[in-house]
Amino acid sequence: MSKITSLDSEDQEGYIKIDQYNQKHVEDIASHYPTILRALGEDPTREGLIKTPERVAKALQYLTHGYDVDAAQILRGAMFEEDYSQMVVVKDIEVYSMCEHHMLPFFGKAHIAYIPNGHIVGLSKIPRVVDAFARRLQVQERLTNEIRDCIQNTLNPAGVAVVMECKHMCMAMRGVQKQNSVTTTSAFTGAFQNDVTRSEFLRLITATLS
Template identity: 80%
Template sequence: MNEPVINHMAEENEMDGYVKIDRYNDAKIKDIANHYTSILADIGEDPSREGLLKTPERVAKALQFLTHGYDIKPDEILKSAMFKEDYSQMVVVKDIEVYSMCEHHMLPFFGKAHVAYIPNGHIVGLSKIPRVVDAYARRLQVQERLTNEIRDCIQNTLKPAGVAVVIECKHLCMAMRGAQKQNSVTTTSAFTGEFVNEKTRAEFLRLITASLD
């Protein structure tokens, strides 16, 4: 099988030396862009007018970025930073930003994830937990499955005494269309091990709602 053609694009800001590098599969970009050219025409637009000339390509690149989680193995993220440690109290990473796309209408949903685990011989680098959340979120999703996938990945890889995941999101498929309820928030939760215990779960919920101010 031929390796995908990757286009490396760099943009440099001369003021601060910042370099942005995006990686795209050229063949997929072209194919997706062609479809969007047809879609623009089907909704009554003129794909040849100035403001839309590059829109199909921009949308194709945006979709590749928004769904790049398919190319990531979340368990490998955790395995890359696992350490033996004699610590058995709750570890909580809260207010992790979540940006995903509803698989039913391909509209965004976004909010926060709160994740905790109780180590059982191993801890993991704290930055890896948000990366796992992002790896699953950057796919076409439903919030319920996203919650379970994060829980299961941490449980199966770290094998802790328990895992807790709570996600709170606003769904634009509800706000912009359908019910058109702009202020509704959907909350999902998933627990394993010690977090099935009401006392432990209550401590987790208290910690994610507490303020350090």
């Protein structure tokens, strides 16, 4: 990324969020949008649309910035030796991604568990891994597998479980127009391929704390 274009306020983890854009890519993407707007029957020179090509170009870069993120390195940067071998579950992780077929959003929640095998990882890193893969053009099935494989290959735990529940705007806004449909995908390795362990995980992600 070559240009810092904005600074947001300090977030809850104590660091400044910086939105960065490659200006050449912004210009390249934006250059196509006047033609697209005209093809849609719009006037790209009217007041409300003058800056739309640049805004769209920046939005697309932000929504796909996961291509520039090394998800495995996120985990490696916060791995700790620990004698703990019970299930670790992080559930209700917000997911926002873009369907590669129509470039419309899909969004929902991911529930992830792993069973340590000598190493644990900082809990905030698991949602960051989700974002690293979600912020790309995706299909939910591949996204689920990529998260599973990254955690398994990097931490080498006794098992990994990923369940994802998402709504797809390509189904809600167009096509079959089923606004309330939810797509669920799952991926398991190691100990989670055992029915008892998998059932415990599924019970934990559906449980409500009193």
